[in-house]
Amino acid sequence: KNQVEQSPQSLIILEGKNCTLQCNYTVSPFSNLRWYKQDTGRGPVSLTIMTFSENTKSNGRYTATLDADTKQSSLHITASQLSDSASYICVVTGTSYGKLTFGQGTILTVHP
């Protein structure tokens, strides 16, 4: 069964600190992996999308990494801001035109 597991479930950090969120998946074959940011009560917004040939992609203070061999991805947030408080969702697609498999999300809270 295709699954996407994220850790930790929740994380609290102080403003200005860095953090790393993890995503492990069993989806096979693999086509692409996306990270979304979802503010409370809002729809998800795409941060990055990576295919199997990419192992790093950045979007401002967000850097995603992908290891297709170990089926792991991480999202690193640098110099966190209060506005980074949100749920971060890892999404994996199994084939070029396959359905998306969503992780349950990591809830990040940034305190001043």
Add this chain to the structure above:
Amino acid sequence: DGGITQSPKYLFRKEGQNVTLSCEQNLNHDAMYWYRQDPGQGLRLIYYSQIVNDFQKGDIAEGYSVSREKKESFPLTVTSAQKNPTAFYLCASSIVFFGLYEQYFGPGTRLTVT
């Protein structure tokens, strides 16, 4: 939210009543999707539509119905047959069906059924 509007933002209904959630997009996207989000769970696909006048069941279609009479509109009806309808519903669209193209999400509708 990327040119996708959902209305209303909050919806309250009594058990046994059907309710229709609106989703409109002005992105000229062919594909549209409905997802359901429950606390602590990943988004689950209810229905999707690749083109006008065509739609397919997703993973949890029971108790739901959709229509796609216009390219920009993809309303979702939650029927009384849906056993646990209280949830956050998200509509999304993409240029083409799934694939590498980004899915843009609407702001969501929170449905509460009592």
